Amino acid sequence: xxxxxxxxxxxxxxxxxxxxxxxxxxxxxxxxxxxxxxxxxxxxxxxxxxxxxxxxxxxxxxxxxxxxxxxxxxxxxxxxxxxxxxxxxxxxxxxxxxxxxxxxxxxxxxxxxxxxxxxxxxxxxxxxxxxxxxxxxxxxxxxxxxxxxxxxxxxxxxxxxxxxxxxxxxxxxxxxxxxxxxx
Ligand code: IMP
Ligand code: MG
Numbered sequence: 713x714x715x716x717x718x719x720x721x722x723x724x725x726x727x728x729x730x731x732x733x734x735x736x737x738x739x740x741x742x743x744x745x746x747x748x749x750x751x752x753x754x755x756x757x758x759x760x761x762x763x764x765x766x767x768x769x770x771x772x773x774x775x776x777x778x779x780x781x782x783x784x785x786x787x788x789x790x791x792x793x794x795x796x797x798x799x800x801x802x803x804x805x806x807x808x809x810x811x812x813x814x815x816x817x818x819x820x821x822x823x824x825x826x827x828x829x830x831x832x833x834x835x836x837x838x839x840x841x842x843x844x845x846x847x848x849x850x851x852x853x854x855x856x857x858x859x860x861x862x863x864x865x866x867x868x869x870x871x872x873x874x875x876x877x878x879x880x881x882x883x884x885x886x887x888x889x890x891x892x893x894x895x
Contacts, residue, residue: 733868733892738851738878741867742771745849746778748865749819756817756845759783762809764790764834766887767823770879771851771867775821786811788820788838790830805834813841823879824852824870828860835861851878852892 733741753759761779763772765787776785786809818838825831831848839846848863852870876882877889886893 730894731891732871732873732875732894733878735878735890738867738892739774742774742851743778745865745867746775746780749775749849750780752864753781753783753817753819756781759817759819760811760813760843761785761819761821762838763787763821764823764830767879767881768821768851770887771823772821775849784811788834790834805837813838813843815842815844817845818843818847820846820848822848822850822863824854824875825850825860825863825866826854826856828857831861831863852880 759781761772761776761783763769763785766789772785772787776783788805788809790805820831820834820838822831835846835848847865848861849865849867850863851867852875853860853863853866853868854870854872856872871894873894874882875892876886876895877892879887880892881887882895
């Protein structure tokens with residue numbers, strides 16, 4: 713093991729300590745979600761799957777490849793955390809999809825619902841653009857407050873710990889891990 717600053721490049725990164733959801737568990741659950749989503753939108757024309765970046769990028773990539781209906785993909789960039797592990801509550805939208813949402817079935821894909829602030833800010837803005845339907849698929853949900861947005865699809869109920877991997881970061885680290893771990 714390298715100790716802090718052993719390479720002269722500053723303090724060592726903390727290492728994720730406990731695997732919470734393995735790559736195999738995630739893979740099975742993503743396939744189940746994709747099957748449910750494919751069935752739910754069977755009758756729908758022009759499904760738009762809208763990923764909330766950056767955290768959802770790996771989940772999105774796996775999910776859309778397992779959805780058996782033809783659909784389009786776009787992204788939305790929002791951030792609320794900065795470099796901390798507690799939501800700042802200040803949600804910034806850096807990129808709004810240019811795709812028209814008017815009359816379209818929109819499925820927002822989120823990595824994790826924590827305080828619910830991000831979805832609480834983003835969903836009304838999307839709703840204002842007159843989609844024919846607006847649903848959410850979140851990979852993880854911390855279920856902190858019964859008043860939090862209730863996504864139609866949730867992959868896993870998450871422990872109230874700071875999770876990283878499979879797209880989730882801590883100060884931009886760990887997104888590439890193929891599993892989800894607790895810091
Ligand atoms: P919320 O607005 O508090 O619901 O938080 C939503 C966003 O914060 C998520 O889309 C994540 O990007 C980030 N986030 C919340 N909890 C965690 C966590 O445990 N690990 C990594 N990112 C998180
Ligand atoms: Mg996010």
